Amino acid sequence: MATRRSGKSYHHGDLRAALIAAAETELIEKGVDAFSLRGAARRAGVSHAAPAHHFKDANALLDALAASGFERLTAAMRAEQVASEADKTAQLVAAGIGYVRFAETNRELLQLMFGMSRRTGDDPDLARHSEAAFSVLVNGVGNVRGRQAFASEEGWRDVAACWSMVHGYAQLAIAGKMEFVTGLAFDEQRSLIEDLMRRAMSERGA
Amino acid sequence: MATRRSGKSYHHGDLRAALIAAAETELIEKGVDAFSLRGAARRAGVSHAAPAHHFKDANALLDALAASGFERLTAAMRAEQVASEADKTAQLVAAGIGYVRFAETNRELLQLMFGMSRRTGDDPDLARHSEAAFSVLVNGVGNVRGRQAFASEEGWRDVAACWSMVHGYAQLAIAGKMEFVTGLAFDEQRSLIEDLMRRAMSERGA
DNA sequence: TTTGCCGTCTTTTCGGTGTCAAGATAGATT
DNA sequence: AATCTATCTTGACACCGAAAAGACGGCAAA
Structure with a gap:
């Protein structure tokens, strides 16, 4: 054997x-x-x-895989941030771009990470890495708005808006439902995501 | 039965x-x-x-179920619209609220509809009803911006922003990741969604 | 070094699932 | 009335996740 x-x-x-x-x-x-x-x-x-x-379960194995996914998602956002300009809003936008970029190169994994499917959800590593990814976004908002924004509900609404926007776009793009708006060109999508992020922060230039 | x-x-x-x-x-x-x-x-x-x-497949059955889901999603958005004020932006917001409301009362179904899981995707009814739901959003944006907005990329970006925002929020709320921002109170969530939708349209009042 | 323990991996077995093939039934067609 | 055909059933197959019981081998105590 x-x-x-x-x-x-x-x-x-x-x-x-x-x-x-x-x-x-x-x-x-x-x-x-x-x-x-x-x-x-x-x-x-x-x-x-x-x-x-x-792993006690098949789902427990997938929990661990999802945890690794969140770890790499965090890294992808940070990597895009350091490669961007020093402007604070630009940094937040960069995190969003990293998010979408990661989503598009790891479709199945992202679906696993955010779907409620095939998972137990009680893996401590999963919770930890998931919160780390979240905090990248929170820090980005904090840098733009200032820390005191989180005293009231204001800052949290900004976070909710950014996260919803970037996550929704990523999900829809993965599902192939965003082809009506932009070609596959790299820079076109980048500028679209930037536009969306600025809208979420109510900072649209035009 | x-x-x-x-x-x-x-x-x-x-x-x-x-x-x-x-x-x-x-x-x-x-x-x-x-x-x-x-x-x-x-x-x-x-x-x-x-x-x-x-149904040739287990997935084909779920396709048909998803199609029925999109049909009811469309109805839910329209129902919320007719119950709202006549203001054009308010109507668009109402559609978004209908979207989220439907998502929250049909969690499993929504996940089926938008996940790439358990589906073949080549059901013509599914495509039809899915596009009908989409068109509610497109029409809402058209009413606010005017039809000529779709001549350039402008209008389509508005659609992308609204859809991403509302879909992302719905997904995250379903996954229980939006509890940091608002209580479970009915009106609080309603005002949050309105805020988010207005951001997507770059029409934030405050 | 030898002994025995125990975590790791394998084999076996069980109930459940999706799909295919062949047979039974009943409504429709001729 | 005889036949056809869509519909539904029965039975089989391969695969799956989980649990139980046995094989292996590192490692610590003697």
């Missing part, structure tokens, strides 16, 4: 991480629907019951 | 419609994940292979 994979030992060593990686390719290739725990196990080269020792 | 299946005829009569109805309660009770075609068939009081003669 496949007792030893490629001459290695009976025990895997770091199966947990390997399973998360395998789950991602399984997710990408098969889609959210057809994802299967057994498939992920196959990809990792272990038996179908092996994952049970690291 | 099971129209006449209690000891009655071998043929059902209107199984197609009965299956769609059964699928909705199955969807609501079991959730998107645990939805099963066999479960829907059971609810309709029919054998597990019966649906195959009306």
Whole structure:
């Protein structure tokens, strides 16, 4: 049998991480629907019951994958921020662009992250990384409006507007429902997203 | 409920419609994940292979259900519009409120409608009703900006902004991620949504 | 070093699911 | 009336997630 994979030992060593990686390719290739725990196990080269020792559930594995997704989403937003101008609003816009960019290159993953599907939701890592991503947006708003904006409801409304706008656009773009407004051109979309973000902050120039 | 299946005829009569109805309660009770075609068939009081003669797929059945969802979404937006003031912007806002209201009372259904999960997507009815819902928003924007706004990209950007905002808010509210901004009070949320919609149209009063 | 423990992985088994194929039924057509 | 055809049932298959029980092997205590 496949007792030893490629001459290695009976025990895997770091199966947990390997399973998360395998789950991602399984997710990408098969889609959210057809994802299967057994498939992920196959990809990792272990038996179908092996994952049970690291994740109580199929959904628990996907929780961990979603947590990794939020971690990378945060990184994507920050990366776009540091590459942008120093202007505070521009930084907030950059975070939004990073958000959309990440969404478009990780469609299945984003759907997993924000859908209520296929998840338990009680993973502490997931909550932690999810809040970290959120805080990028909150900090961006805080830099523009000033910290005292969060004393009243004002600042939180700004956050709600930015998040709703960028998340809604990302979801709709992924679903292919935004083709009526802009071509596929890189800069066109960038300027559209900037427009949308500025609207959310009530800072539209024109 | 099971129209006449209690000891009655071998043929059902209107199984197609009965299956769609059964699928909705199955969807609501079991959730998107645990939805099963066999479960829907059971609810309709029919054998597990019966649906195959009306829907080629489990996903095709869910397509039909999603189509019905878009039909009712359109109706919900229109209903909220006629109940609102005559002011054009207020009408657009009302459509947005109808959208969110529908989303919150039909969570599972909305996720089905807008997720790329569990669906084939090539149902013509689905496309038709989906476009009808979209056109409510487009008409609302047209009434505010004037028809000529759609000659340039201007009007379409307004549509993109409104749709992204309202859809994003609905999705996030459903996922329980909007609790930081407003209580559960009815009027508070209403005023928040109005604020968001006006931002999307760059018409914020304050 | 030897012994025994115990976490890791495998095998087996179970109920459930979607889909296909073949048979039963009844309404419609000729 | 005889036949046709859409509809529904039964049965089978492969796959899935989960749980139970056994095989393996690292590791600490003796």
